[in-house]
Amino acid sequence: MPLSSFTPPRHVLITGASTGIGFACALDLAACGFSVHAGVRRDRDGARLLEAAAAKGLADRVAWLPLDVTDEAAVNRAAVAVGAACAGRLAALVNNAGVVLAAPLEAMDMADLRSQMEVNFIGAASVTRACLPLLRAFAAASPRPHAARVVMMSSIAGKASLPFAWPYSASKHAMEALADGLRVELGPQGIDTVLVEPGAIKTPIWDKSVRAGEQRVDTWAPGLQQLYGARLQAFAELAKRAGERGISAEHVCRAVRLALLSRTPRVRYLVGNDARSRMWLGRLLPARWIDWALTRAVRGRGPTA
Numbered sequence: 001m002p003l004s005s006f007t008p009p010r011h012v013l014i015t016g017a018s019t020g021i022g023f024a025c026a027l028d029l030a031a032c033g034f035s036v037h038a039g040v041r042r043d044r045d046g047a048r049l050l051e052a053a054a055a056k057g058l059a060d061r062v063a064w065l066p067l068d069v070t071d072e073a074a075v076n077r078a079a080v081a082v083g084a085a086c087a088g089r090l091a092a093l094v095n096n097a098g099v100v101l102a103a104p105l106e107a108m109d110m111a112d113l114r115s116q117m118e119v120n121f122i123g124a125a126s127v128t129r130a131c132l133p134l135l136r137a138f139a140a141a142s143p144r145p146h147a148a149r150v151v152m153m154s155s156i157a158g159k160a161s162l163p164f165a166w167p168y169s170a171s172k173h174a175m176e177a178l179a180d181g182l183r184v185e186l187g188p189q190g191i192d193t194v195l196v197e198p199g200a201i202k203t204p205i206w207d208k209s210v211r212a213g214e215q216r217v218d219t220w221a222p223g224l225q226q227l228y229g230a231r232l233q234a235f236a237e238l239a240k241r242a243g244e245r246g247i248s249a250e251h252v253c254r255a256v257r258l259a260l261l262s263r264t265p266r267v268r269y270l271v272g273n274d275a276r277s278r279m280w281l282g283r284l285l286p287a288r289w290i291d292w293a294l295t296r297a298v299r300g301r302g303p304t305a
């Protein structure tokens with residue numbers, strides 16, 4: 001899809017910019033001419049991002065701000081700070097912050113499940129809500145239709161679920177519903193909502209989720225190890241391999257760029273061949289066949305596998 005030739009809109013807020021896709025997108029969008037406001041949770045991550053920006057000669061285009069998307073007061077403070085920096089007109093928001101919870105339902109702490117939805121879904125809704133006046137003001141000042149953009153960093157998991165990682169899939173399915181609804185709700189105000197749906201991307205998220213899963217196993221009730229241990233282990237190995245084979249975050253940056261700069265962006269951008277093939281397999285194959293293949297993939301080698 002050709003990029004429009006107009007000057008890129010000025011200010012963009014991106015959440016979860018400490019590592020991975022958010023970090024790469026922050027630098028990429030700065031290189032495209034955006035003034036980037038990067039949300040991070042720790043000062044040292046903000047400093048690291050600024051160092052990377054400075055190394056690319058982009059120090060004047062990147063600013064970081066503290067932003068935990070689950071903290072409503074912090075979200076509102078961030079919106080006020082960004083509003084002050086962009087004269088009340090924000091061209092784009094990239095809802096990128098995300099975590100992965102993978103565990104058997106029976107071994108799951110409900111607080112962890114709530115937290116999964118809080119970060120990936122409610123957090124995205126909360127930041128979007130706080131930024132709407134700024135996005136609307138940008139759209140109103142622009143002669144172009146749909147000038148302001150909200151990007152939702154979903155996943156192919158927003159289309160298809162997996163054993164153990166279904167909490168993550170649920171949060172991304174919810175994000176897809178949010179985006180599909182907002183596209184029509186906010187469209188008349190000049191704000192377009194675009195989904196980016198990557199497959200496996202090489203970022204720290206895979207190791208983080210595997211490590212968190214391993215720590216949780218220690219707290220499992222008696223008997224659960226026997227029921228799920230080997231299968232969860234098989235799943236963790238698959239996830240680890242997928243992460244190792246993942247493509248670079250630059251591919252996602254390109255999709256985000258298209259979502260922000262294209263005159264008529266697509267509704268959704270699939271990123272990676274694995275995402276495309278998973279989507280087509282999901283459409284073409286009967287669900288029971290997919291269940292069978294997944295059951296085999298995570299059968300493990302333990303006594304209950």
Ligand SMILES: NC(=O)c1ccc[n+]([C@@H]2O[C@H](COP(=O)([O-])OP(=O)(O)OC[C@H]3O[C@@H](n4cnc5c(N)ncnc54)[C@H](OP(=O)(O)O)[C@@H]3O)[C@@H](O)[C@H]2O)c1
Pocket residue numbers: 015016017018019020021022040041042067068069070096097098099119153154155156197198199200201202203204205206208246
């Ligand atoms: N990597 C993939 O294969 C892949 C595929 C599809 C979709 N995605 C999506 O891409 C997005 C970025 O993930 P990534 O792969 O780049 O992983 P990542 O490197 O782990 O980045 C996740 C980011 O989210 C932040 N975050 C976590 N909890 C947060 C909270 N409560 N408030 C604010 N920020 C929070 C993290 O900050 P901290 O460092 O402070 O924890 C980090 O900056 C996620 O939404 C993920 O679901 C990734």
